[in-house]
Amino acid sequence: MAIDIEQFAAIYRDLHEHPELSFAETRTAAIVAAELRAYGFEVTAGVGRTGVVGILNRGSGPTVLMRADMDALPVREETGLPYASVATSTNSDGKVVPVMHACGHDMHVTALLGALQTLAAQDDWSGRILAVFQPAEEQGAGARAMIDDGLFDRFGTPDVVIGQHVAPLPAGALGLRVGPAFATSDALKITLFGRGGHGSRPETTVDPIVLAASVVLRLQTIVSREIAGTDTAVVTVGAFHAGDAPNIIPDSAVLNLSIRTFHDGVRTRVLDAISRIVRGEAATAGADREPLIESTHSFPAVVNDEAASARVRAAFTNKMSGLTIVDPGMVTGSEDVGIFAVESGAPCVYWLLGGADPQQFAGLTSLADIVEKVxxxxxxxxPLFAPVISPTIEIGVAALTTAAREWLVHTEPAD
Ligand SMILES: [Zn+2]
Ligand SMILES: [Zn+2]
Known part of the structure; x- marks a missing residue:
């Protein structure tokens, strides 16, 4: 049975127009819960604060964990779409920020709902579906929150974890990478302490802005000078906050860093180098107080299991027509979906769902041209990220359904 695309396009547009920040996905969670109940799932809301769990138990057979994330980002939408978001929200610092589904999690929710409706309507399988709609992926905190809230103790452990992320590949393409697919993500908050004073009398102060600026520049040498050319790492200073007035040298400066790596050894090396540089620059500046380095999140690489990925890839090839499957290489983006697999011991298969308008790729035949276009x-x-609704939803639904059916046991329809 195919989904009614109009029904799911309407859900998608509604979610897109009403995005919610991490751990504030209450409206989204209510929509998800109502849909799941309508399909016949047993629903538990409020798992890991705003997460929703749906269970469909059809007797003996494996448990398939199907996961979508629900949160949006503090980004002002500029797509100009008729269903563009104009929403604002108060973030955890009490600041009013614009909100947009700039990562496409609204597509993940929609496609998973479509797949669950499809599977619920099929009567030729046995096994168990554990549908997980998680909050706060963007903070790397939602999967952890659901597990800490007893996800596996309360709802059972899965035999496989599957999910997808929409990406600017052409709609009609899926990207599946075997092995390390998405990077380990670490976020650090670094507070550099100086000595504040009057802007006209620098000699009485230790200027934390100059210190922090020096740290930012020196951090750039980690990847270029300390990591082998054959290894991959990213060190980004995404936020730099210090001071309030031109004539006051502040007391402290705060940097927020995002670090992406694929291997433990490289990760350790990068984190050690950051600590050494931050402490070294503080000492050079004459700061009397040691800098504070805090981890604000850390989650593992998404490693796609070799055997399980081969199985899913073969099913995509054999059961979905007109599809292109590519190896997107290692993605330096990160995903906390890997935590569900690591914590339950189940294999993970997580792929990229093409969402870009295929028209954009018309006439391009060489891989190099297509890669350049992407x-x-x-x-x-x-702020311009805008997946096309169709065929992205249909393909996302078919991919999830096809992958889940690889684990659910085929039975004769009961008629
Ligand atoms: Zn994102
Ligand atoms: Zn995302």
């Missing part, structure tokens, strides 16, 4: 298109987190 790089030109607005990417996830851009």
């Amino acid at each position: 790089a030109e298109l607005p990417s996830n987190h851009s």
